[in-house]
Amino acid sequence: xKHLLSIDDLGTDDIAQLFETAADMHDVQSRxxxxxxxxxxxxxVNMFFEDSTRTRSSFEIAGKWLSADVINVSAKxxxxxxxxxxxxxxxxxxxxxxxxLVIRHPASGAAVQVSEWVDASVVNAGDGMHEHPTxxxxxxxxxxxxxxxxxxxxxxxxxDLTHSRVFRSNVQCLTKLGARVTVVAxxxxxxxxxxxxxxxxxxxxxxxxxxxLPEADAVMMLRVQRERMSGAYFPSPREYTVGYGLTxxxxxxxxxxxxxxxxxxxxxxxxxxxxxxxxxxSVVLEQVSSGLAIRMAVxxxxxxxxxx
Amino acid sequence: MSLVITGASLLGERTGDLxxxxxxxxxDEAPAGAETIDADGLVALPxxxxxxxxxxxxxxxxxxxxxxxxxxxxxxxxxxxLAMANTSPVTDTAEAATRVWELGREAGLVxxxxxxxxxxxxxxxxxxxxxxMHRSRAGVTVFSDDGKCVHDARVMRRAxxxxxxxxxxxxxxxxxxxxxxxxACCHEGELSGRLGLPGWPGIAxxxxxxxxxxxARHTGSRVHVAHVSTAxxxxxxxxxxxxxxxxxxxxxxxxLLLTTDLLAGxxxxxxxxxxxxxxxxxxxLRAALADGTIDAxxxxxxxxxxxxxxxxxxxxxxxxxxxxxxxxxxxxxLPDLSWADVARVMSVTPARxxxxxxxxxxxxxxxxxxxxxxxxxxxxTVDRDAxxxxxxxxxxxxxxxxxxxxxxxxxxxxxxRDGALAD
Numbered sequence: 202x203k204h205l206l207s208i209d210d211l212g213t214d215d216i217a218q219l220f221e222t223a224a225d226m227h228d229v230q231s232r233x234x235x236x237x238x239x240x241x242x243x244x245x246v247n248m249f250f251e252d253s254t255r256t257r258s259s260f261e262i263a264g265k266w267l268s269a270d271v272i273n274v275s276a277k278x279x280x281x282x283x284x285x286x287x288x289x290x291x292x293x294x295x296x297x298x299x300x301x302l303v304i305r306h307p308a309s310g311a312a313v314q315v316s317e318w319v320d321a322s323v324v325n326a327g328d329g330m331h332e333h334p335t336x337x338x339x340x341x342x343x344x345x346x347x348x349x350x351x352x353x354x355x356x357x358x359x360x361d362l363t364h365s366r367v368f369r370s371n372v373q374c375l376t377k378l379g380a381r382v383t384v385v386a387x388x389x390x391x392x393x394x395x396x397x398x399x400x401x402x403x404x405x406x407x408x409x410x411x412x413x414l415p416e417a418d419a420v421m422m423l424r425v426q427r428e429r430m431s432g433a434y435f436p437s438p439r440e441y442t443v444g445y446g447l448t449x450x451x452x453x454x455x456x457x458x459x460x461x462x463x464x465x466x467x468x469x470x471x472x473x474x475x476x477x478x479x480x481x482x483s484v485v486l487e488q489v490s491s492g493l494a495i496r497m498a499v500x501x502x503x504x505x506x507x508x509x
Numbered sequence: 510m511s512l513v514i515t516g517a518s519l520l521g522e523r524t525g526d527l528x529x530x531x532x533x534x535x536x537d538e539a540p541a542g543a544e545t546i547d548a549d550g551l552v553a554l555p556x557x558x559x560x561x562x563x564x565x566x567x568x569x570x571x572x573x574x575x576x577x578x579x580x581x582x583x584x585x586x587x588x589x590x591l592a593m594a595n596t597s598p599v600t601d602t603a604e605a606a607t608r609v610w611e612l613g614r615e616a617g618l619v620x621x622x623x624x625x626x627x628x629x630x631x632x633x634x635x636x637x638x639x640x641x642m643h644r645s646r647a648g649v650t651v652f653s654d655d656g657k658c659v660h661d662a663r664v665m666r667r668a669x670x671x672x673x674x675x676x677x678x679x680x681x682x683x684x685x686x687x688x689x690x691x692x693a694c695c696h697e698g699e700l701s702g703r704l705g706l707p708g709w710p711g712i713a714x715x716x717x718x719x720x721x722x723x724x725a726r727h728t729g730s731r732v733h734v735a736h737v738s739t740a741x742x743x744x745x746x747x748x749x750x751x752x753x754x755x756x757x758x759x760x761x762x763x764x765l766l767l768t769t770d771l772l773a774g775x776x777x778x779x780x781x782x783x784x785x786x787x788x789x790x791x792x793x794l795r796a797a798l799a800d801g802t803i804d805a806x807x808x809x810x811x812x813x814x815x816x817x818x819x820x821x822x823x824x825x826x827x828x829x830x831x832x833x834x835x836x837x838x839x840x841x842x843l844p845d846l847s848w849a850d851v852a853r854v855m856s857v858t859p860a861r862x863x864x865x866x867x868x869x870x871x872x873x874x875x876x877x878x879x880x881x882x883x884x885x886x887x888x889x890t891v892d893r894d895a896x897x898x899x900x901x902x903x904x905x906x907x908x909x910x911x912x913x914x915x916x917x918x919x920x921x922x923x924x925x926r927d928g929a930l931a932d
Contacts, residue, residue, distance in 0.1 A: 286816040286817075286819035286820055287819060287820045287821050287824070288816075288819035288820075289816070289819070306821060308820075308821030308822060308823045308824055309704055309705035309706050309775070309821075309822065309823065310704065310705075310706070310775030310821065310822045311775075311821040311822075313774065313775050314775050314776075314777075314821060314822070328705075329705050329706075329821075329823070330705030330706075331704060331705035331706075332705075363702075366705060369703070369705060392701075392702030392703075392705075393697045393698055393699070393701050393702040393708050393710075394697075394698045394699025394700070394701070394702040394703075395699075395702055397699045398699045398702055398703060401699075
């Protein structure tokens with residue numbers, strides 16, 4: 202594996218192997234001394250063209266615990282606004298001798314394009330509305346810890362699907378692992394062409410949260426940006442919450458102990474009520490520690506082997 | 510400069526010789542001492558006319574100049590091209606139009622006919638000086654804000670009314686900006702949903718086409734629809750023509766052959782506006798071109814410097830080059846189209862739409878000698894580096910296209926000889 206650009210790049214064997222490594226890395230987190238020497242002498246650049254706190258910190262800590270030299274480059278607005286092409290920007294950074302390039306970009310496909318220009322291993326840390334593969338891996342890893350195998354288990358993904366890279370990576374990852382996936386959103390926030398896509402890819406769609414929740418073995422809530430109202434995607438936050446939010450009343454529809462995920466940052470009171478976010482079955486904080494383990498595993502698999 | 514062209518298949522219909530006198534006009538007897546071109550096995554067509562070319566001069570001479578664009582045009586078999594107005598500065602005054610016209614004459618390879626902007630600065634608000642551009646030496650009759658839609662219905666109405674006084678036509682870039690905003694870059698459908706690219710739905714084109722044909726009916730004026738890309742627009746055009754509305758339409762070569770699935774790898778070479786569409790639309794466009802619902806093929810030749818295409822997909826420039834490949838693409842996409850029909854959609858009708866009296870004429874004595882000679886059986890593998898254009902955003906690179914332009918004659922002067930620019 203040279204790059205991690207899309208869940209589509211991974212076979213089920215790859216995912217299983219990453220999860221196995223992640224489990225080992227997870228154990229490291231509970232040690233007093235967390236550092237492993239695996240990536241000593243390797244340089245990882247976190248190149249973020251878009252604001253991010255959790256993902257960038259997660260990759261930074263993951264790299265450091267593996268003893269890589271990690272540099273953060275905040276490239277927000279540095280490319281097109283200065284007239285420099287994306288290609289020139291990344292080639293400039295990579296000319297400094299970079300082994301791993303972790304890239305976050307507001308444009309879909311940016312990581313794919315960058316991977317064609319550079320020699321370094323590229324990790325997609327979120328490209329526009331396209332994919333966020335490490336998020337999907339950490340979500341599935343977290344759910345497996347609670348549910349065991351995901352084969353035949355039913356996962357509901359609820360929220361702004363149109364604009365969500367988390368959804369796009371998760372629907373692929375979960376179906377690869379044999380889960381039954383139902384995605385729920387108002388029609389305006391369903392991705393275009395979802396009818397043929399879901400038929401081809403083997404997932405289900407629904408506009409009815411209340412019908413889906415009682416059948417779910419896990420629930421994944423997606424962030425809804427308030428700015429979407431200006432695009433006439435929905436009339437008001439209140440109406441969204443009533444129609445599609447995981448409210449206190451809806452918690453009661455869930456089977457006992459169904460894990461509740463959210464990739465963060467949460468809009469409490471909009472897509473997820475405080476009662477749900479803080480419920481005993483919420484795995485939101487566990488997702489964060491899983492994220493570290495998964496990112497350590499990804500960096501390890503991409504960067505550790507090649508020197509030998 | 511007199512010329513004898515022997516043994517050409519005229520419009521693929523009958524073999525004959527063509528004689529060109531010193532004045533660059535077809536005559537019925539061989540002039541003495543003329544250069545002879547052996548055109549045995551070649552098809553002769555009236556020189557091609559492109560309703561939709563982007564030369565980047567003035568403003569972006571690193572991407573294309575009037576000269577290099579003219580060279581590309583000649584190599585593609587063109588003898589006349591319409592230079593779109595979205596240069597920097599915009600062609601929205603008589604002076605700007607005249608300058609482009611003069612540059613075209615200096616280059617001397619094809620007739621470069623400036624297109625005037627409909628609105629000042631392409632801003633869509635106030636009319637540009639349409640009448641002064643028309644009265645200038647450039648004699649502008651086609652007006653377009655291409656790259657942007659004249660989306661304000663009132664402005665579009667007034668423009669259509671105003672140009673009636675001098676027989677002008679408005680060429681519309683049909684894109685409702687509320688339904689397909691500036692970031693829209695991928696046909697809205699399953700692929701845009703999967704790729705997470707902002708969708709450019711066919712309906713954003715169709716609502717403007719529908720509105721504009723009604724405005725043309727209401728004003729009794731003439732409208733031209735640039736780069737039609739969807740089956741829905743074809744339906745509207747078919748209806749409008751059935752109603753007797755004075756509307757014409759063009760389709761680009763790339764919309765006749767390339768489909769949206771090429772965007773799967775996020776290669777900005779395939780980013781174009783309107784976007785590449787699914788096969789169903791391509792099929793409808795081919796049928797509409799063949800049956801006359803779509804009147805003309807126009808290249809939308811849109812050269813860009815390499816660095817303007819090396820951004821993330823949504824940030825990269827729209828457009829692809831096309832002058833040198835247009836005929837080959839049309840032959841490849843519609844192999845059953847007769848040569849007479851090729852001449853109709855690539856020369857005769859575009860010349861009529863643009864009011865170019867010297868172009869698209871029958872290959873008969875009395876016509877100005879604007880002629881292209883084509884090898885109909887050749888297959889050419891496109892090499893983007895073997896191009897007269899300054900730009901390399903060529904979606905046809907590596908593809909095999911049917912037929913090859915061998916010689917081009919513009920006003921009696923050989924501009925292309927044996928597939929290369931003549932000295």
